[in-house]
Amino acid sequence: MVNANQSYIKQCFPVLEERLYQEIIETCSYHEFPSSTYVVKQGAYLNFLPVVLKGQIKMYAEEEDVQFLLYYINSGESCILSFNHLFDPKPVQFSAITEEDTVVMTLPVAKVKEWVIRYPTFARILISDFQRNFEDLLRTTKEIVCFGIEDRLIKYLENKCKRGNCNQVHLSHKQIALDLGTSREVISRITKKLEKAGVLAQQKRYIELLQA
Amino acid sequence: MVNANQSYIKQCFPVLEERLYQEIIETCSYHEFPSSTYVVKQGAYLNFLPVVLKGQIKMYAEEEDVQFLLYYINSGESCILSFNHLFDPKPVQFSAITEEDTVVMTLPVAKVKEWVIRYPTFARILISDFQRNFEDLLRTTKEIVCFGIEDRLIKYLENKCKRGNCNQVHLSHKQIALDLGTSREVISRITKKLEKAGVLAQQKRYIELLQA
DNA sequence: AGAAAACGGTGATTTTGATCACCGTTTCCC
DNA sequence: GGGAAACGGTGATCAAAATCACCGTTTTCT
Numbered sequence: 001m002v003n004a005n006q007s008y009i010k011q012c013f014p015v016l017e018e019r020l021y022q023e024i025i026e027t028c029s030y031h032e033f034p035s036s037t038y039v040v041k042q043g044a045y046l047n048f049l050p051v052v053l054k055g056q057i058k059m060y061a062e063e064e065d066v067q068f069l070l071y072y073i074n075s076g077e078s079c080i081l082s083f084n085h086l087f088d089p090k091p092v093q094f095s096a097i098t099e100e101d102t103v104v105m106t107l108p109v110a111k112v113k114e115w116v117i118r119y120p121t122f123a124r125i126l127i128s129d130f131q132r133n134f135e136d137l138l139r140t141t142k143e144i145v146c147f148g149i150e151d152r153l154i155k156y157l158e159n160k161c162k163r164g165n166c167n168q169v170h171l172s173h174k175q176i177a178l179d180l181g182t183s184r185e186v187i188s189r190i191t192k193k194l195e196k197a198g199v200l201a202q203q204k205r206y207i208e209l210l211q212a
Numbered sequence: 213m214v215n216a217n218q219s220y221i222k223q224c225f226p227v228l229e230e231r232l233y234q235e236i237i238e239t240c241s242y243h244e245f246p247s248s249t250y251v252v253k254q255g256a257y258l259n260f261l262p263v264v265l266k267g268q269i270k271m272y273a274e275e276e277d278v279q280f281l282l283y284y285i286n287s288g289e290s291c292i293l294s295f296n297h298l299f300d301p302k303p304v305q306f307s308a309i310t311e312e313d314t315v316v317m318t319l320p321v322a323k324v325k326e327w328v329i330r331y332p333t334f335a336r337i338l339i340s341d342f343q344r345n346f347e348d349l350l351r352t353t354k355e356i357v358c359f360g361i362e363d364r365l366i367k368y369l370e371n372k373c374k375r376g377n378c379n380q381v382h383l384s385h386k387q388i389a390l391d392l393g394t395s396r397e398v399i400s401r402i403t404k405k406l407e408k409a410g411v412l413a414q415q416k417r418y419i420e421l422l423q424a
Numbered sequence: 425a426g427a428a429a430a431c432g433g434t435g436a437t438t439t440t441g442a443t444c445a446c447c448g449t450t451t452c453c454c
Numbered sequence: 455g456g457g458a459a460a461c462g463g464t465g466a467t468c469a470a471a472a473t474c475a476c477c478g479t480t481t482t483c484t
């Protein structure tokens with residue numbers, strides 16, 4: 001298992017000095033999470049850098065008894081889960097929940113700070129991963145503000161299909177509602193409407209997106 | 213004037229190797245913008261890193277004929293205006309508009325990439341500025357989603373006062389509406405309501421926040 | 425001074441989505 | 455097999471905010 005994890009590290013950090021790679025292997029620790037569990041809870045203080053080696057995680061904002069999906073973190077590129085606590089010991093402002101069985105590697109913050117200075121490519125990886133997160137968050141924000149729920153639901157389903165590489169979405173209306181920060185009834189109504197419009201078909205246990 | 217700008221650079225990058233400081237001075241160029249002008253327009257391709265040396269800039273999202281305020285960039289700490297185009301030549305996803313007379317320094321992307329590798333502290337500044345922007349964006353997103361306009365207006369005014377260091381806001385209802393992504397009538401009604409509630413007082417040409 | 429433009433107030437109406445209430449079906453589990 | 459829990463559908467109602475329409479005042483510009 002450890003060997004598998006080591007190969008995941010190479011995938012996450014494609015261009016990495018061999019010495020840094022060795023250091024990472026020596027200092028990291030691995031954590032496995034089943035699907036639908038919290039990896040990070042909003043408000044927690046982290047003293048490590050979490051990296052998604054395998055699987056998929058969704059980032060959630062939780063505020064005032066409303067919660068909603070911010071963006072996804074995948075293994076492979078752009079796999080660093082959180083940065084904001086790196087240089088400033090503040091509680092994280094979001095939660096991270098696994099979407100599937102997931103392996104997370106943690107690196108001590110002190111080491112990471114050191115590596116940013118010592119290994120230029122490491123800093124660069126951090127920056128570009130960070131950029132990706134920022135872009136994802138900005139896109140989500142715009143969608144929330146500028147689009148109605150119907151459009152957002154369609155985008156959400158399309159996105160699910162793309163990332164699952166099939167045109168079925170195996171989620172209950174309630175789970176979808178949670179991700180979109182709304183209620184089950186609203187999702188029920190819109191899916192019905194979209195079904196009539198021929199955008200999707202609702203099977204017993206899943207939703208199927210039609211059209212290209 | 214150039215001398216003044218050079219001292220602003222020191223303020224923006226408090227801990228900077230002397231050699232890098234010299235390199236920056238040699239390669240940068242300065243641009244002055246009057247208040248309320250576009251520094252960066254959403255959709256543009258930038259081949260430089262913009263840094264706010266003096267003044268204040270607001271970041272705007274523009275989408276589907278809706279636009280709204282994302283966060284502010286100030287001179288001093290956390291003054292880097294945009295990163296996302298750094299390692300990936302994509303159009304920027306927001307606009308930047310001056311709030312007051314502002315001086316912006318631009319650094320060629322190629323140089324910046326080089327410096328990230330050669331000067332560890334430069335990478336670190338980039339990362340921590342980036343963190344700040346991310347946090348600001350996340351806070352804004354949460355506020356938009358979780359709070360009603362009334363609360364958001366109050367926060368907005370409080371924020372204006374804090375950053376202007378006085379309890380007056382010299383903006384028309386229309387301008388406020390634009391920042392909050394709503395319409396003038398809505399702001400008019402709410403300010404009236406808040407006036408009656410004793411939260412603020414509307415003078416001829418400005419709004420005055422009461423209470424602490 | 426006078427016209428034009430910007431500003432602010434306010435009523436009426438509409439739209440979107442949230443919430444409540446209720447009910448039949450399906451699935452899960454003991 | 456049977457009961458509980460989760461699921462999905464749908465009508466009714468409500469609330470927040472957007473939109474439209476109109477009007478008087480203030481400011482700006484020539």
